[in-house]
Amino acid sequence: MTDTRPKLREVVVVEGLHDKARVDEAVDAEVLILGGDRVSRRTVDLLRRAVQARGAIVLTDPDGAGERIRRRLDQLVPGLLHAHVRKSKAASSRGVGIEHASAEDVRQALIEARGAKPGPVADGSEAPDVFTLDDLVRHRLVHHPDAASRREQLGEWLSIGYGNAKAFLHKLNAYGVTREEFEAAVRRLDG
Template sequence: MIKEVIVVEGRDDTVAIKRAVEADTIETGGSAIGPAVIKKIKLAQERRGVIIFTDPDHAGERIRKIVAAKVPGCKHAFLTEAEATYRGDIGVENASPETIREALSRVRSEYDGEETLIDFNDLIEAGLIVHPNAAARRHFMGELLGIGYCNGKQFFKRLRIFQISREEFAAALHQLEEKGVYPE
């Protein structure tokens, strides 16, 4: 049984999670998260901890940001679009039980300290921002690091809040370059 309560978007996500692992969930019911749902998530965070596990799309990222802002200290699990897509539909409910278990094994914790392990210049030098191929490179790096895809500013923030070390960053960058996702 997973100790933390997993925050998902809807009932189908709960079914998929329960097929993969023994866990309790809280469903947000979409991106219009009401005060009652936030109150439940806060209580779960105080008592057991929370893992936010939303769809790898715009709505899922919006929900993740809302919950993380209102309930500090949450953990995060991420799926790639490919892992969560079935017949053009993107969602946690489309992922296989094995993929869900793998994503939950790579859960990342937030960190609110002031120390920044990677700086903005590192992202520029790696071709992850201010570059023609930056989006594709961030997408690949996000998958490798288990922090999901996002824009440059959010990517930088995630590197910090999930405590990505210089060593992890360098190893992922090396894999990215071996795959041939070079800056132009």
């Protein structure tokens, strides 16, 4: 019997053992289990080496704790890729988590993983953000009754996950979403 799962070069980082089991169903990849929200020095060192050698994809639960872990890892390990599974696709009667998502949803999220934008430009200054609060206002992603659901849908289509207005704006800029990708997704949403 042949293995039909796609093979990933990158190491996949998950929170727990059940998350690893779901990733193993979805793809053929090395998986690193964090084992909670504390990130040890050893884990940071492993991740830094992995990013340099072959890349690493963070796949945390679509909840507050998962987002905190994701932000912490980004601070400690530059160059990580991020995969997001929509909260509604990772929910069951037992809770919210990657282990509750289908293997297909996990596979798709990993394939669509995005990296953070590069650091400072040659002169040491930060590259300007592509998106501003005006973009969110203009496209009814803030200060609108449907703003939260619109951000949720766009976050899924752009593979950056959900966030409140401030977090969503950060993700648009941090994960390298282009103006063209954003405008196409907004047209799809409004279509």
